[in-house]
Amino acid sequence: MEYCEIITNCANWHNPHIACLCSAPYTAASTSARNNALLIQTNSSPILVKYTLTFLLLMTAPVAPVYAANAYITNQGANSVSVIDTARDLVVATIPVGKGPVGVAVSHARQRAYVSNVDSQSVSVIDTASNQVIDEFALGGSPVGLALNDDGTVLYIADWFSNQIKIVDASTGSPLFAISAGKAPAGLLVNGMQLYVANRDSNNVVVIDLEQKRIVHEIAVGEHPFGLAMTPDHSRLYVVNVYADSVSVIDTMTNQATTTIKVGDHPYCAAISADGKRLYVTNTRGDTVSVIDTALNATIATINVGSVPEGIGYAADTHKIYVASWGDDAVSVIDATANKVTASIPTGKQSRAFGQFIANASH
Amino acid sequence: MNKLLAIIAAALLPLTAFAHGPSPQKVEKEIVIKAEPAKVWGIVKDFGGIHKWHPAIASTKVSTKDSDTFRLLTLKDGGTINERLKSSDDADMKLKYEIIEGVLPVADYNATMTVKPGPGAGESTVVWMARFYRVYKLNPPIPAGQDDESAIKAVTGVFDAGLPALKKLAEGK
Numbered sequence: 001m002e003y004c005e006i007i008t009n010c011a012n013w014h015n016p017h018i019a020c021l022c023s024a025p026y027t028a029a030s031t032s033a034r035n036n037a038l039l040i041q042t043n044s045s046p047i048l049v050k051y052t053l054t055f056l057l058l059m060t061a062p063v064a065p066v067y068a069a070n071a072y073i074t075n076q077g078a079n080s081v082s083v084i085d086t087a088r089d090l091v092v093a094t095i096p097v098g099k100g101p102v103g104v105a106v107s108h109a110r111q112r113a114y115v116s117n118v119d120s121q122s123v124s125v126i127d128t129a130s131n132q133v134i135d136e137f138a139l140g141g142s143p144v145g146l147a148l149n150d151d152g153t154v155l156y157i158a159d160w161f162s163n164q165i166k167i168v169d170a171s172t173g174s175p176l177f178a179i180s181a182g183k184a185p186a187g188l189l190v191n192g193m194q195l196y197v198a199n200r201d202s203n204n205v206v207v208i209d210l211e212q213k214r215i216v217h218e219i220a221v222g223e224h225p226f227g228l229a230m231t232p233d234h235s236r237l238y239v240v241n242v243y244a245d246s247v248s249v250i251d252t253m254t255n256q257a258t259t260t261i262k263v264g265d266h267p268y269c270a271a272i273s274a275d276g277k278r279l280y281v282t283n284t285r286g287d288t289v290s291v292i293d294t295a296l297n298a299t300i301a302t303i304n305v306g307s308v309p310e311g312i313g314y315a316a317d318t319h320k321i322y323v324a325s326w327g328d329d330a331v332s333v334i335d336a337t338a339n340k341v342t343a344s345i346p347t348g349k350q351s352r353a354f355g356q357f358i359a360n361a362s363h
Numbered sequence: 364m365n366k367l368l369a370i371i372a373a374a375l376l377p378l379t380a381f382a383h384g385p386s387p388q389k390v391e392k393e394i395v396i397k398a399e400p401a402k403v404w405g406i407v408k409d410f411g412g413i414h415k416w417h418p419a420i421a422s423t424k425v426s427t428k429d430s431d432t433f434r435l436l437t438l439k440d441g442g443t444i445n446e447r448l449k450s451s452d453d454a455d456m457k458l459k460y461e462i463i464e465g466v467l468p469v470a471d472y473n474a475t476m477t478v479k480p481g482p483g484a485g486e487s488t489v490v491w492m493a494r495f496y497r498v499y500k501l502n503p504p505i506p507a508g509q510d511d512e513s514a515i516k517a518v519t520g521v522f523d524a525g526l527p528a529l530k531k532l533a534e535g536k
Contacts, residue, residue: 076386100386102386160384184384265449285459285473287475307492308494326494327492327494349389
């Protein structure tokens with residue numbers, strides 16, 4: 001009996017009665033090989049397929065009725081980006097990029113994902129329609145944090161060793177200007193014509209006016225701020241303070257830090273729910289995610305996730321939260337309605353996904 | 364175009380064209396032990412008993428301060444390592460600790476030892492993972508022994524020596 005190593009031309013995975021072409025047939029003599037195989041009835045003859053978890057998931061996953069964004073996960077130890085289809089919670093592509101990728105920023109409108117290759121000192125540009133690298137911007141320095149403006153035309157890069165924010169044309173990589181930030185700038189967040197920068201070693205957030213091209217406010221926060229998140233109505237900015245095990249809440253109208261929320265051990269990043277009511281924070285040494293009620297400004301739940309959780313993103317269309325697990329080389333998926341982990345998706349070594357890595361249609 | 368950008372970038376940062384901070388490093392090792400998870404966890408969770416199995420450690424001294432527990436390891440080769448217990452979870456069979464100071468060429472070292480049942484019946488898998496940075500946090504040139512390679516090599520040595528010894532102890536009568 002023939003078995004199949006590689007299935008091709010199998011466009012309709014959801015219907016097992018459509019024939020798939022076997023491009024790598026083999027004869028498996030052993031019982032264990034047969035036991036590992038799965039029988040599909042086809043129009044012509046049965047084909048035995050090598051069993052994979054992917055295949056099972058494809059068979060059982062419902063066709064998503066709404067747009068479900070891809071998530072772009074940087075794997076710092078694998079020099080690659082894992083692309084996750086958030087409708088099926090599967091890796092659909094693994095893209096080789098530069099050395100030591102960490103930061104990521106995605107534009108749904110322009111179909112681009114940008115990844116900072118810290119060790120290559122560059123940014124890789126990915127066409128999200130084809131999931132291919134189409135360009136690499138050589139930058140020098142130590143590019144880590146990335147952000148895009150609302151229409152995806154301008155890319156902001158935090159160089160955490162030169163304490164500068166470099167601003168480049170997102171299409172060509174042409175430098176537009178650079179602004180001194182504080183010490184060791186990390187998280188970036190664009191809000192209209194303002195850029196917020198978390199300065200890890202200054203223990204502050206600076207507000208840069210992008211028209212005046214200068215810092216217009218400096219806001220003291222907790223110790224070692226790293227990740228940033230903002231409510232959908234732009235009224236509040238959340239700053240994750242790594243050494244203080246806390247989140248600072250900033251009123252964006254007054255540019256004042258109004259309160260501090262206790263979270264878990266050595267928190268790094270945060271993501272806001274689509275309705276702004278919940279903030280999710282990764283605790284890298286607690287292996288948990290803290291769930292914050294943004295009206296109460298308090299942690300209301302703690303979810304066990306993968307080892308050393310870092311980057312976190314909220315998929316608006318499916319209300320799932322994706323957490324890069326640096327320790328597990330995987331992504332934990334949380335159902336936001338239940339506050340429970342529903343899947344762990346293997347990605348690549350030392351997944352980080354620092355930044356806005358989900359191509360939500362409503363940015 | 365990229366060459367031009369590189370020149371511009373270098374001109375913007377004349378002194379820091381090669382600036383690069385340290386990246387977090389990972390060492391992860393695992394071993395399968397032919398002993399019940401409860402038994403293996405009993406050995407692993409004994410924070411002050413690591414010298415009973417790790418061949419590099421001559422003695423362990425446990426101390427407490429406020430709500431923290433520390434262990435001072437004295438190495439057979441000389442030198443000490445002071446570690447703080449972060450958590451010990453019986454349900455997850457997970458031990459977390461960090462290095463406060465010591466002779467290992469690492470910085471910000473956090474480690475987790477986890478005992479999992481399986482793969483087979485009556486077996487356990489121990490996973491030992493550490494996240495750390497190299498000692499030297501500034502610009503290159505990096506002094507000898509303070510680079511990423513030295514850090515990784517040292518931690519790998521600790522795990523490679525320890526896990527087989529843990530296995531031997533757990534499998535013994």
